[in-house]
Amino acid sequence: MKNTLYLHSTDSTNKIAFERAQQGAPHGFGVIAATQTGGRGRLGKKWQSVPGKGLYCSLIIRSKLEISDYPKITMTSGLGVAVALEKLTGLEIGLKWPNDIYSSGKKCCGILSESSPVGQAEDTPFAIVGIGINVNTERDDFPKELHTTATSLFLETDQVFNLDEVFLEVREQVLQLIKEHENDGFAGILSRWKERDILYDKWLEWVANSGEVVYGKSLGPDEAGQLIVCDEGGTCHQVISGDIQLAKTITSR
Numbered sequence: 028m029k030n031t032l033y034l035h036s037t038d039s040t041n042k043i044a045f046e047r048a049q050q051g052a053p054h055g056f057g058v059i060a061a062t063q064t065g066g067r068g069r070l071g072k073k074w075q076s077v078p079g080k081g082l083y084c085s086l087i088i089r090s091k092l093e094i095s096d097y098p099k100i101t102m103t104s105g106l107g108v109a110v111a112l113e114k115l116t117g118l119e120i121g122l123k124w125p126n127d128i129y130s131s132g133k134k135c136c137g138i139l140s141e142s143s144p145v146g147q148a149e150d151t152p153f154a155i156v157g158i159g160i161n162v163n164t165e166r167d168d169f170p171k172e173l174h175t176t177a178t179s180l181f182l183e184t185d186q187v188f189n190l191d192e193v194f195l196e197v198r199e200q201v202l203q204l205i206k207e208h209e210n211d212g213f214a215g216i217l218s219r220w221k222e223r224d225i226l227y228d229k230w231l232e233w234v235a236n237s238g239e240v241v242y243g244k245s246l247g248p249d250e251a252g253q254l255i256v257c258d259e260g261g262t263c264h265q266v267i268s269g270d271i272q273l274a275k276t277i278t279s280r
């Protein structure tokens with residue numbers, strides 16, 4: 028496959044893709060590993076990489092977009108993955124801000140984007156979009172604590188998927204949407220993202236920068252890619268990052 032590096036095992040495909048990008052690998056270059064020993068998730072979490080069952084890949088994105096637009100690249104990529112999975116499986120795919128991918132209320136894919144350090148690579152900025160998809164993962168492949176929250180394409184459809192085909196479709200859709208973002212702006216992407224937003228109008232809880240747990244109703248992401256959440260007092264917050272959960276502590280909502 029052109030523009031693709033396959034590895035039997037590595038610590039993290041994001042790390043290898045980052046090194047390749049620093050050495051000049053082109054836009055769209057992909058790194059795939061059959062397994063990862065140190066797969067990275069968001070917020071310092073680990074990404075379980077069951078050997079041969081999931082797609083663990085990272086794409087190099089070199090874009091005309093401003094560095095400040097890079098957070099939106101994550102959302103654009105998430106939409107690309109959702110569209111690819113819908114096409115491959117026929118499933119209804121949901122998006123949970125900032126970038127988890129869901130099917131039937133359970134997570135089947137996570138995305139971790141990292142960008143080149145500002146100031147060090149201003150001439151050739153790049154982003155790495157790391158994508159982990161539970162493709163042919165079976166129930167017992169997941170640790171027990173994930174049984175109620177994680178799923179795979181296999182568990183949702185009873186079909187086994189070819190990992191190369193999943194990668195090619197995902198790369199095609201992500202690159203296509205990045206191009207659309209560059210040419211036509213973010214508005215169209217945002218509106219398609221919102222059609223799949225599983226948090227919209229739901230009561231959420233998250234830990235604010237102050238350390239306080241804040242409750243609020245989601246209005247969805249805005250045009251800057253920040254999540255707008257309005258609390259009971261009517262104050263609306265722009266959430267930039269963090270672990271957002273459906274509120275469970277207040278039942279009257």
Ligand code: BTN
Binds near residue numbers: 039063065074157
């Ligand atoms: C998350 O949901 O927390 C994001 C998970 C991202 C996992 C993928 S697997 C391929 C790539 N390499 C990594 O080390 N992480 C991403």
